[in-house]
Amino acid sequence: MWRNLPFDLLANIFSLLSPDTLARARSACRHWNMCANASYTAPVGTCRQPPWLVALPTRHRGLFCYAHNPIIDKWHVLPLDFVPDPVRPIAPIRGLILLRHTSTTTLQLAICNPFTRQYKTLPMLIIARTNPAVGLIELGPSPTQHVLCPYFLVYVAGGMSEASGGSGASYEATLEMYDSRHNTWQVIGPMPMEFAVRLTVWTPNESVYSNGVLYWMTSARAYSVMGFEIGTNIWRELSVPMADRLEFAALVPRNKKLVLIGGVCRGDAFVWELGEDGAWNSIGKVPFELGVRFLGGNGSWGMTKCVGIDGEVWLYRDLGSGMVVWREDWEKGRWEWNWVEGCCFIRGKQVHKFPIKGVVLHPNLAPSYMLNI
Template sequence: MWNNLPSDLLANIFSYLPPPSLVRAMATCHHWHHSATSATTNIHHHPPWFIALPTRTTTIPTHLCFIHNPIQTTWHLLNLDNVPSLSRPISTIGSQGLILFKPSGGVPLRLSVCNPFTGQFRHLPSLQKPRTNPAVGVIEVSTSHFKVYVAGGMSEATSGGAASYEPTLEMFDSRTNNWILMGSMPVEFAVRLTVWTPNESVYSCGVLYWMTSARAYSIMGYEMGTNKWKKLSVPMGDTLEFAALVPHDGKLRVVGGSHDGDVTVWELGEEDNWKVIERMSVEFGKRLVGGGTKCVGIEGGVCLYRDIGSGMVVWRRDRDNNKDKWKWCWIEGCNRVENYPIKGLFLHPNLAAASTFI
């Protein structure tokens, strides 16, 4: 019976398989391989995978990265040979399994994307206005369509003049494969986004948010419908050791921690008021004490980490008991290499055949 099922039906069935099982299905026969390569893993049925990329301060080659499989609780080494050596990861386009990169070294921004599982890589077109070190934000419109926003940055120096802040916003649309100049922005926001933004962004209720890393922490928001900018305070923003924006069912959350290991999760409610919705247990908090804690989040998971070998605390949906309930769990670090600092990201592996964009 399975041999006679049409390819589109098989592809839909395979879309519910986790990536390791999908790979095994691809190796069964030619018919299954064709159907499986057309399938995209259903991200709503599987937790996101954590990817650890070495930072510029390590001696580990930057084309190597480690990925944690949350289903089998195993670490895997991937080789990103196609990614230029002077590239830094910004964020992920998580539902499509892509990592977004930018060049390092203060050169004009030229973004690129890579699928770490298939090795596919390509540069995005050049921006309309050359700029260095702008804030970069991603909106995933669907599993096959995304937009990238670039705000602020330093403009190129004119002949005989000095470089200045670029108070404009541009948007890249993956369907049209080009950049559109969206308009101007307040210089104050351009400055803050250029100097103090680590580039992680969250889209919620028509607003694209970035967090500035200067103490006290604050949040810059761009309202899509009105082309207006706004600024939000971060709860306990002047006392937190670390803070990060994370999405949750279309809402904006902040995960923040103090030096004593106390980690709290806030959610933005009506009239831009914050409310506490979760606190991490003291047991897990003690494992993070020591400084240098970082946080990254995606729909379906939040991870607090320091480096590749120290282990991580993950907050994610409890698939075993109640899919609407979240739980904290400890993930052992990778001991396959000497410990080193990392940039952590979340994504959902995509093993489908090359898309029209990539």
């Protein structure tokens, strides 16, 4: 029966499979492999399989990463020996990961697919920068390229650059943009020096794009949010609820909206959503029992990291410790909090605790034509 199914129907069935099941199916024969690749052409948002967490060590411990399969609640180790230098993840681009090299202080970006072992270094920026803020906007398949080529823009703001005249490094109050369709950078224009300084000194690389604005969280207490309006090139600053009391604060997307999660010392971790009026609205908090379990009696949220995509948010600390996941349940039509054990053993071999940086993505097993350019 299966061999007689039309190509498009079989591809649609494959689009409903989890990545590990799909990997086994595509190895059956050439026809199934072609159908499996075609299954990735489904529109973004139609996938009902939960995304995976992919975690890379924040310190040099060899070229590898760890991935959590939510279907069977199991951790896997993936070698990154095809990547030439140590890297750290910035953001997911569908099944790809935007990375930055850690072997150089000057920003150098790359993209890779750890599941298909594909890698590509992006061109160097027009202005060499150290420690700028990086923002990503994913715009779907390129209208002029193969459907498996994601179309995205990367914005780089601020950072330190060598001043003209050899007078040393200075803050770079300009913004650059990378367009994946043309594989080129261009300088968008100037930015306020105050924003350039704060984005350089106090901002991690994570960004969230929502309703035409790129947002970054500044990590200095009191916390605040920097925003760049794409259409008008206008910079703005947003206050943060309980800003002077939060031990950690992070931005994540949720249903195309901007969400802020922050924890108070010996207290709860709260969740707010930015409304259309520019005000933060409380939409929940981490359940007390999960919070106590996550903190392990320490009571401090200070070392907490947070990462997410539409449909899922993770709170974590290191690879071996338990993690809290806020996930949308498609069948029940609501968001639920869950517990995931950290990665302590893989195939019976112990994995020691160490700091990690994670991204959440839907694994893509189809080869990306973009990474072969």
